[in-house]
Amino acid sequence: MRTRSPICSATFTLTILILLVLGAVNTRTASATDSDIDQRINSLIEQMTLEEKLGQLTQQWGGESQDINPGAQKRQLDDLLGVARVGAVGSFLGAYGAEYTNKLQRAAVEESRLKIPLIIGNDVIHGYRTVFPVPLAESATWDPELVELSARVAATEARAGGTHWTFAPMIDVSRDARWGRIVETAGEDPYFSSVMAAARVRGFQGKSLKDKDAVAACAKHFVAYGAGEGGRDYNTVDISDQTLRDIHMPPFAAAVDAGVASIMSAFNEINGTPATANRYTIDKILRGELGFNGFIVSDWTSITEMINHGLARDAADAAQQAIRAGVDMDMCSFSYRDHLDDMVKNGSLSKEIVDRAVRRVLRAKFDLGLFDNPYADPALETKVTLADEHRTAARRVAAKSMVLLKNENGLLPLADGVKTIALVGPMVDNNHDPLGTWSLNGKDEDVVTVLAGMKKRAQAAGMKVLHAKGCDFAKEDAEALKQAVQIAKQADVVLAFVGEYEMSTGEAHSKADLDLPAPQLALIKAVMAANKKTAVVLMTGRPLTIPFLVENAPAILAAWHPGVECGNAVADVLFGDENPAARLPVTWPRHVGQIPIYYNHKKTGRPPNDTRYTSKYIDQPWTPQFPFGYGLSYTTFEYSDLEVEPTSATVADTLTVTVKVTNTGSRDGDEVIQLYVRDLIGSVTRPVKELKAFERVSIGAGATKTVTFEVPCNQLGFHNAESKYVVEPGAFKVFVGPNAAEGLEADFEIGSAE
Numbered sequence: 187m188r189t190r191s192p193i194c195s196a197t198f199t200l201t202i203l204i205l206l207v208l209g210a211v212n213t214r215t216a217s218a219t220d221s222d223i224d225q226r227i228n229s230l231i232e233q234m235t236l237e238e239k240l241g242q243l244t245q246q247w248g249g250e251s252q253d254i255n256p257g258a259q260k261r262q263l264d265d266l267l268g269v270a271r272v273g274a275v276g277s278f279l280g281a282y283g284a285e286y287t288n289k290l291q292r293a294a295v296e297e298s299r300l301k302i303p304l305i306i307g308n309d310v311i312h313g314y315r316t317v318f319p320v321p322l323a324e325s326a327t328w329d330p331e332l333v334e335l336s337a338r339v340a341a342t343e344a345r346a347g348g349t350h351w352t353f354a355p356m357i358d359v360s361r362d363a364r365w366g367r368i369v370e371t372a373g374e375d376p377y378f379s380s381v382m383a384a385a386r387v388r389g390f391q392g393k394s395l396k397d398k399d400a401v402a403a404c405a406k407h408f409v410a411y412g413a414g415e416g417g418r419d420y421n422t423v424d425i426s427d428q429t430l431r432d433i434h435m436p437p438f439a440a441a442v443d444a445g446v447a448s449i450m451s452a453f454n455e456i457n458g459t460p461a462t463a464n465r466y467t468i469d470k471i472l473r474g475e476l477g478f479n480g481f482i483v484s485d486w487t488s489i490t491e492m493i494n495h496g497l498a499r500d501a502a503d504a505a506q507q508a509i510r511a512g513v514d515m516d517m518c519s520f521s522y523r524d525h526l527d528d529m530v531k532n533g534s535l536s537k538e539i540v541d542r543a544v545r546r547v548l549r550a551k552f553d554l555g556l557f558d559n560p561y562a563d564p565a566l567e568t569k570v571t572l573a574d575e576h577r578t579a580a581r582r583v584a585a586k587s588m589v590l591l592k593n594e595n596g597l598l599p600l601a602d603g604v605k606t607i608a609l610v611g612p613m614v615d616n617n618h619d620p621l622g623t624w625s626l627n628g629k630d631e632d633v634v635t636v637l638a639g640m641k642k643r644a645q646a647a648g649m650k651v652l653h654a655k656g657c658d659f660a661k662e663d664a665e666a667l668k669q670a671v672q673i674a675k676q677a678d679v680v681l682a683f684v685g686e687y688e689m690s691t692g693e694a695h696s697k698a699d700l701d702l703p704a705p706q707l708a709l710i711k712a713v714m715a716a717n718k719k720t721a722v723v724l725m726t727g728r729p730l731t732i733p734f735l736v737e738n739a740p741a742i743l744a745a746w747h748p749g750v751e752c753g754n755a756v757a758d759v760l761f762g763d764e765n766p767a768a769r770l771p772v773t774w775p776r777h778v779g780q781i782p783i784y785y786n787h788k789k790t791g792r793p794p795n796d797t798r799y800t801s802k803y804i805d806q807p808w809t810p811q812f813p814f815g816y817g818l819s820y821t822t823f824e825y826s827d828l829e830v831e832p833t834s835a836t837v838a839d840t841l842t843v844t845v846k847v848t849n850t851g852s853r854d855g856d857e858v859i860q861l862y863v864r865d866l867i868g869s870v871t872r873p874v875k876e877l878k879a880f881e882r883v884s885i886g887a888g889a890t891k892t893v894t895f896e897v898p899c900n901q902l903g904f905h906n907a908e909s910k911y912v913v914e915p916g917a918f919k920v921f922v923g924p925n926a927a928e929g930l931e932a933d934f935e936i937g938s939a940e
């Protein structure tokens with residue numbers, strides 16, 4: 187149904203070569219090991235009772251009780267140990283730490299009849315204890331190596347703490363900043379999200395799942411969860427098959443190519459069928475066309491939620507629909523454990539369907555080496571948790587994720603002549619919100635606040651730091667505002683750290699209004715009236731609509747929710763130790779009414795222009811505030827000499843696209859060079875532009891680099907009206923530039939195969 191991305195195809199070819207070499211050297215050992223595992227799985231399945239099988243397919247909450255009453259805590263632990271002992275559970279989530287998870291594991295491995303280990307799953311989304319920037323921010327680095335590094339660090343800490351499996355990466359494509367979970371995505375583009383998806387899978391899974399620093403990844407949420415109507419979480423998804431396959435499916439294809447161990451089915455329905463019982467997407471596309479052979483877990487109670495969807499009569503009906511569709515493990519609805527046994531016993535569900543799911547779950551446990559090494563090592567946990575090199579990596583990724591949106595008259599970085607800086611806003615002396623959503627093991631006390639990081643760096647530069655909060659996130663404070671204005675008057679430069687508190691993005695945090703909350707806007711207006719040299723540092727998990735700031739503030743930096751190294755990373759960028767090069771992975775709207783707004787939109791019969799009867803608004807521009815891929819630097823770059831070879835290609839060819847990029851400023855810097863393609867005429871309409879390659883390149887001040895992209899023509903296709911992947915002959919344009927709205931262009935054509 188699709189072809190592989192260039193990156194994936196390179197990985198794929200390499201993998202094949204390695205496999206071939208390994209095969210030539212040691213075919214017998216490799217296959218013997220595999221069939222040995224198959225035999226062990228078969229033998230376990232033969233010995234298992236139906237109840238034990240359904241136990242393996244059940245995941246339940248296994249967290250430590252938050253209840254301070256020790257009696258209640260003990261009762262809860264006893265219950266969890268009890269289900270593990272009788273083999274009524276295959277997996278816990280919410281259990282953390284080597285010591286605690288080992289207790290649970292011991293009950294399964296040493297006391298249960300068949301001694302099958304538990305697989306402990308958790309949401310390790312952007313770091314474990316060393317919290318990295320939120321995933322949208324990490325993606326803004328446009329650097330898959332950094333994204334992989336973050337996942338590597340997270341896996342190292344998580345596995346040492348007894349987590350075998352992360353419910354990440356989240357690879358939903360989102361075109362809607364109202365959706366709170368856009369913060370967990372890599373943004374709006376299918377190709378970009380695919381590159382990031384593969385990087386995260388590689389990072390989590392490492393070289394071998396058996397290693398002490400690897401966790402099984404879980405690509406989620408399958409599928410099209412990011413396309414909920416109105417940006418509301420869990421909402422209905424009704425999209426064309428082309429959109430499903432060309433926009434939402436590619437990151438899953440990339441994750442499968444990268445060897446992802448598991449996939450989570452989504453909460454939403456897709457064109458009338460909930461994702462958790464959707465045989466078309468799971469069976470036909472994911473397993474059939476993409477060749478996924480790992481295991482599938484439902485999202486939390488998404489099986490029984492099919493009763494609410496109106497697809498299932500009751501929990502039993504929901505359970506049989508989900509397992510038939512190929513969902514192997516039930517997260518927390520208990521519908522498999524409670525209902526499938528009767529159906530198997532009365533013959534309405536075949537035992538083979540249950541065995542198929544059990545086989546996949548056991549396979550994952552073998553792949554993780556849990557039968558041989560079921561326990562976490564507390565000494566290793568102490569050693570790696572929040573290790574210095576992990577913090578260094580988190581600081582690097584955070585600094586490289588901050589997008590400079592505006593910088594009039596070079597207000598940033600803070601210049602030598604600056605003697606006093608005033609820091610205002612609710613994010614300054616704040617050690618909680620910079621962690622961002624889903625930072626479950628993050629601790630406030632680990633966070634370097636903006637205040638601490640800026641003070642430290644300012645001291646080194648001999649600058650004085652003044653601080654006043656000015657207001658709360660959504661609450662005015664007249665006295666605090668007065669103090670902020672006072673210090674703004676005394677300072678050479680004011681830095682306003684504003685944005686969203688941690689919980690205003692993430693699951694179940696959709697918004698209908700994306701404006702910066704009024705008290706924060708009022709604060710900025712007040713300090714700007716006192717001191718024009720006010721730079722805004724926006725700390726959010728999604729784009730906010732900020733037309734006033736874009737119009738009036740001289741400088742704006744999108745710093746997102748940067749994680750534990752927040753203050754240091756922000757200081758790196760504001761003081762110019764790091765030259766920003768991050769880019770927006772999503773189109774940034776001016777107004778919430780423009781949503782969905784995305785760069786790879788269709789052309790329409792009446793493309794917007796200044797004449798009346800064209801596709802636009804009468805009260806807002808049709809253009810975004812900032813285009814996809816946008817971001818500035820403390821230096822400047824110029825593009826020249828775009829060439830494409832051959833200009834007449836066939837589908838079998840690979841285009842070589844070269845461009846020269848010159849750093850025309852006086853600082854070294856990185857430039858993210860982006861390559862887009864437009865297919866001019868198609869048998870179905872084609873987007874105005876589609877990202878097909880990108881690279882973040884370091885270029886010294888005054889230097890020129892020639893950058894070359896290899897773009898296989900077989901990547902330039904789409905799904906036609908028959909849902910078949912085709913590359914159609916015809917005329918194309920290629921654009922190379924710094925974002926989706928600017929760049930040089932050249933023409934080429936793809937001829938028919940004959």
Ligand code: NOJ
Nearest residue numbers: 279309353406485486693
């Ligand atoms: C529900 C969320 O949708 C999913 O992403 C997460 O992994 C599970 N809860 C488990 O926490």
